Amino acid sequence: MRSRNAGRAPTAPTAPKPVILYVEDEEANAEVAEARLSRDYQLVIAENDQRACAILASDQEFYAILMDIQLQGSRLTGLDLARLVRGRPLEAPLPPYAQLVRPRTKVPMFFVTAYGSRYSSEELASIGVTGTVAKPVDFVRLSMALARAAVSSIAALDPRS
Numbered sequence: 001m002r003s004r005n006a007g008r009a010p011t012a013p014t015a016p017k018p019v020i021l022y023v024e025d026e027e028a029n030a031e032v033a034e035a036r037l038s039r040d041y042q043l044v045i046a047e048n049d050q051r052a053c054a055i056l057a058s059d060q061e062f063y064a065i066l067m068d069i070q071l072q073g074s075r076l077t078g079l080d081l082a083r084l085v086r087g088r089p090l091e092a093p094l095p096p097y098a099q100l101v102r103p104r105t106k107v108p109m110f111f112v113t114a115y116g117s118r119y120s121s122e123e124l125a126s127i128g129v130t131g132t133v134a135k136p137v138d139f140v141r142l143s144m145a146l147a148r149a150a151v152s153s154i155a156a157l158d159p160r161s
């Protein structure tokens with residue numbers, strides 16, 4: 001009996017997709033992002049600060065973090081979560097669910113916002129935010145920004161630099 005794959009070249013195993021954490025409280029925005037990015041990335045979506053903190057307390061590694069600045073119905077803002085991700089202190093006491101967040105100092109992190117940022121790029125950079133992305137998201141530009149950030153992260157790990 002002949003195999004169905006006889007005569008075909010063996011296919012190489014596919015590499016796992018880079019994982020992006022997307023913290024987004026609007027389900028429609030999360031669905032659009034997942035539809036547009038899922039070809040190249042695996043998206044882990046957190047719909048609020050509690051879910052984001054639970055994910056960030058895990059050992060999960062991320063290629064990048066995308067985060068809405070304003071999280072409706074959450075105790076923490078995107079800015080608070082960014083500080084936690086970077087291991088920076090918050091001015092207000094942390095809710096219990098946020099106390100186990102594992103800092104990730106090297107992962108590129110972008111704010112995604114419909115309102116533009118009221119924070120200067122210097123302010124955001126000082127807490128470790130890589131950049132901002134305006135809604136509606138231009139996914140081609142976002143992919144280019146993710147690639148540039150990844151190259152910068154790899155270059156920073158090079159002992160020759």
